[in-house]
Amino acid sequence: MAWELRHIRTLVAIAEAGSFTDAAIALGISQAQVSRTLGALEQHWDVRLVRRGPREAALTAQGQQAVRRGRHLLALAEQMEAETRGQQRLRLGYAWAAVGRHTRAMQRSWVERQPGVALTLIRGTGPLAGLSEGLVDAAIVRTPPPQGRFDSALVGLERRVASFPAEDPWASRRRLRMADFTDRAVLVDSQSGTTSPALWPAEQRPDTAAEVDSVDAWLDAITAGVGIGVSSEATAHQHQRAGVLYRVISDAPPVQVRLVWHRGEHSQTIAALQRLLTELYAESDQH
Known part of the structure; x- marks a missing residue:
């Protein structure tokens, strides 16, 4: 079997949806088809790309790498098709x-x-x-x-939110403040994140728990209890995961959204x- 774009599209859909069920809905196919397509790709490449769970699917390290490259491949394919059709x-x-x-x-x-x-x-x-x-x-x-090389325009502002495991003591709180992070360890995205310990005044500055390079790795680290996440409220809307909670940080400076x-x-x-x-x-x- 030679792998095709549909195999990559299925893998990316699983990564973005977080489960086989939601990936099937996004792709408009059955859950069984999603499972078969992924299984065929893993068998062809002889590598495990996704760890299956009862409620969610988590990418392996090889899966995360394949998804990053797969998104670029799908983007190039769409561009070629659009240019060919003159769209x-x-x-x-x-x-x-x-x-x-x-x-x-x-x-x-x-x-x-x-x-x-x-x-x-x-x-x-x-x-x-x-x-x-x-x-x-x-x-x-x-x-x-x-x-x-680039120009940009500010199009909006978003609130900052904290993200942490459902069993965390913060779970009972509706809102948090910057001072609450003093004794916590915060995850830092080294690629495109909006948060580092420098966001806090020196006397309130939390420790760095670990550095991550993607939202998937960020969520994995939070789920495992490695550290607390801080991000834009857009992340909370787009990346829900079982066992992970989000709370608004009431006095945090807003995140600038730029085009x-x-x-x-x-x-x-x-x-x-x-x-x-x-x-x-x-x-x-x-x-």
């Missing part, structure tokens, strides 16, 4: 979460406003979610982009997306 397409990259609770509204509004341009969300890697490599046309980021593109390539399509995102975040601020 207009805007590829929007994101590293951890797209635009959180605004993602569905963005997609639906885009179809109404720009029916001739397909908006494709692509989960990339690195601080610019694939923009540096040319895998996307623009990207949603939550850290300032490097100056020189980034290559300098000199601020097309009418990117400008339209910038307006739409700014409107969606502005509307949520009013409620």
Whole structure:
């Protein structure tokens, strides 16, 4: 058997959905098909990519590496197909979460406003979610982009949330404060994260528990009790996992959400997306 794009698409769907059941729903196929397709890929490559559990599926180290490269492969395939058909397409990259609770509204509004341009969300890697490599046309980021090659626009602000195991003493609390982290250890994303101990005043600064390089590794570390996570509220909307809780940090500085593109390539399509995102975040601020 030679592996095909459908095998990679299935693996990526499992990684993003967190379970075979949800991956099957996202792909529009049966759970049995998802299991067979993944099993065939693992057998062909002679490697275990996903650890099966009763309620969720977790990527192995080899699986995480395959997913990162697989997303790039799928993005390139979509780009080739669109160019061959002469379709207009805007590829929007994101590293951890797209635009959180605004993602569905963005997609639906885009179809109404720009029916001739397909908006494709692509989960990339690195601080610019694939923009540096040319895998996307623009990207949603939550850290300032490097100056020189890129331009960006602030489209909204998001609250910071803490993430921790369900059995943690914080589980009974509805909100947290920055001072609560003094005796805790915080996970740091070395690739595209928004949080490091420097976020806190020196007298309140928590320790670093470990460094991670993806949201999957971040969630795995939280589930295992390695440390506490701090991220944008968009992560809580897009990455729910059994046994992991999220709470708002009431006095934390907000996270800036920026739309980034290559300098000199601020097309009418990117400008339209910038307006739409700014409107969606502005509307949520009013409620």
